Amino acid sequence: MTTEPTILIVDDEAAIRDMIGVALDTxxxxxxxxxxxxxxHVNIVDKRPDLVLLDWMxxxxxxxxxxxxxxxxxxxxxxxxxxLTAKTSEDNKVQGLDVGVDDYVTKPFSPRELIxxxxxxxxxxxxxxxxxxxRVFDLELDPASHRVTIEEKAVDMGPTExxxxxxxxxxxxxxxxxDHIQDQVWGANVxxxxxTVDVHIGRLRKALTSASSxxxxxxxxxxxxxxxxxxxxxxxx
Amino acid sequence: MTTEPTILIVDDEAAIRDMIGVALDTxxxxxxxxxxxxxxHVNIVDKRPDLVLLDWMxxxxxxxxxxxxxxxxxxxxxxxxxxLTAKTSEDNKVQGLDVGVDDYVTKPFSPRELIxxxxxxxxxxxxxxxxxxxRVFDLELDPASHRVTIEEKAVDMGPTExxxxxxxxxxxxxxxxxDHIQDQVWGANVxxxxxTVDVHIGRLRKALTSASSxxxxxxxxxxxxxxxxxxxxxxxx
DNA sequence: CTACTCCGTCATAAAATTGTAATATTTCAA
DNA sequence: TTGAAATATTACAATTTTATGACGGAGTAG
Numbered sequence: 067m068t069t070e071p072t073i074l075i076v077d078d079e080a081a082i083r084d085m086i087g088v089a090l091d092t093x094x095x096x097x098x099x100x101x102x103x104x105x106x107h108v109n110i111v112d113k114r115p116d117l118v119l120l121d122w123m124x125x126x127x128x129x130x131x132x133x134x135x136x137x138x139x140x141x142x143x144x145x146x147x148x149x150l151t152a153k154t155s156e157d158n159k160v161q162g163l164d165v166g167v168d169d170y171v172t173k174p175f176s177p178r179e180l181i182x183x184x185x186x187x188x189x190x191x192x193x194x195x196x197x198x199x200x201r202v203f204d205l206e207l208d209p210a211s212h213r214v215t216i217e218e219k220a221v222d223m224g225p226t227e228x229x230x231x232x233x234x235x236x237x238x239x240x241x242x243x244x245d246h247i248q249d250q251v252w253g254a255n256v257x258x259x260x261x262t263v264d265v266h267i268g269r270l271r272k273a274l275t276s277a278s279s280x281x282x283x284x285x286x287x288x289x290x291x292x293x294x295x296x297x298x299x300x301x302x303x
Numbered sequence: 304m305t306t307e308p309t310i311l312i313v314d315d316e317a318a319i320r321d322m323i324g325v326a327l328d329t330x331x332x333x334x335x336x337x338x339x340x341x342x343x344h345v346n347i348v349d350k351r352p353d354l355v356l357l358d359w360m361x362x363x364x365x366x367x368x369x370x371x372x373x374x375x376x377x378x379x380x381x382x383x384x385x386x387l388t389a390k391t392s393e394d395n396k397v398q399g400l401d402v403g404v405d406d407y408v409t410k411p412f413s414p415r416e417l418i419x420x421x422x423x424x425x426x427x428x429x430x431x432x433x434x435x436x437x438r439v440f441d442l443e444l445d446p447a448s449h450r451v452t453i454e455e456k457a458v459d460m461g462p463t464e465x466x467x468x469x470x471x472x473x474x475x476x477x478x479x480x481x482d483h484i485q486d487q488v489w490g491a492n493v494x495x496x497x498x499t500v501d502v503h504i505g506r507l508r509k510a511l512t513s514a515s516s517x518x519x520x521x522x523x524x525x526x527x528x529x530x531x532x533x534x535x536x537x538x539x540x
Numbered sequence: 541c542t543a544c545t546c547c548g549t550c551a552t553a554a555a556a557t558t559g560t561a562a563t564a565t566t567t568c569a570a
Numbered sequence: 571t572t573g574a575a576a577t578a579t580t581a582c583a584a585t586t587t588t589a590t591g592a593c594g595g596a597g598t599a600g
Contacts, residue, residue, distance in 0.1 A: 104386075108406055111423070141427055224546055241449040246426055254423045257415060261588085262548055268589060269546095292556070292587070293462035294449045301450075303457055461557055497558055498577090505578060506557095529567070529576065 071116035072096040074105040089177035103132040109255045122151040137166035146191045168244045203285050207235050216277045223273040230270055234298035243295040310331040313343040326414035340365035358387045360510045366534045370404055437472045442521050444472050451479035460510040467507050471535035480532040
């Protein structure tokens, strides 16, 4: 996976999408496009972009509707949204912010302004949510440095195992089916063999084990729940 | 997985309905069919399927109309809809139909993709309603973590015993015949020896006993009602 | 190009669970 | 008190589920 943030552009006018797309590329972002709310929703669920640029005036007024929906559903609630709006009336702002949108930009806007706002929102959202290290006993996952440590010593693992652990540590004490884990860690609608999850669980456990000190084995935090899936828990099985 | 989700297929072509029906059966879903928007609506209100697969090219363009209507009406708004669309060339029209459809699949599609998307949508929609832990004295069953504890200490039991206990705890103070228990815990249309229920009751009791503290034995909550079945009750026999 | 790393799948091993049948125990009415 | 009926318990082989090691392919850095 690339480290540049991916931005989804949702607008019904191809010209605008292209224009924004070029601006984003220039600024070093990856971009995807969608021309309808429906297409956008599918893309968001499937690909999990880091941010969504959403035209308020989609046909059928569905822009707002989409924003509301994204913020309502747990799976997508934490994806920041910047609204693109043509009008400058207060109503838009109020309504948009009410929905939980992170920022808005009024058309016409300069690419520079757009980029600036995107960066600001990304900084804010990654700062709030992902920046704080998560710690369990002496196991620490630090999103900022993208690093896992046990007793301050680095734990070596692949990117997938990192995402897996990250997901588990942000959702402790809950079972997740293999399907669910695939959705969260690999992205929805990616078809994998179910057992693939097992294999990566195994790899994660091994990584944790070989970095654990004799007293405590952190692999024990990743618990198998027979017939149901896996669970990250500090309570013993 | 006591009951398989039921999926309603709405398409005017019998061939397509059949094809999808077979795919759904294979994947372990129940399926129903409807060939018109009207029939579909009646079925939906009557039977409340867990998900609707809706061809948007129903005669008279009534597919979109149906979707809109379902999402508008309180009673049906929470039933997820997956649209089946003919081709991407229809995108212009698709735009107008945001309506809150949960996903869409373009024909021709592979059964595998369809199943994957159905599962993803179902997971999303049902995952939102969280089950609260059920507690009786110091015995707690927590569906979220899929865990049973006595005085905060984990109780070890197999999947079937978990389902059994879950059923009992959600239906306390009532007697259930072995047949009824089989239906609820194993699912209908599963034939088992009647005595099998006894065995699992025994296993459940044993699990509860070996996790109980000296003062109180939680196995006592599972009461035998001679000649009738079993009962979960907080009142002593 | 070569040597890595990481990924997803498969085959196989290991472990846990399941249903049944056989046997033991309890209950209740006569 | 006895014995048939109902329930409990035990043991076990079959099945299901999970764990693990190995392998080839993709992608990358040197």
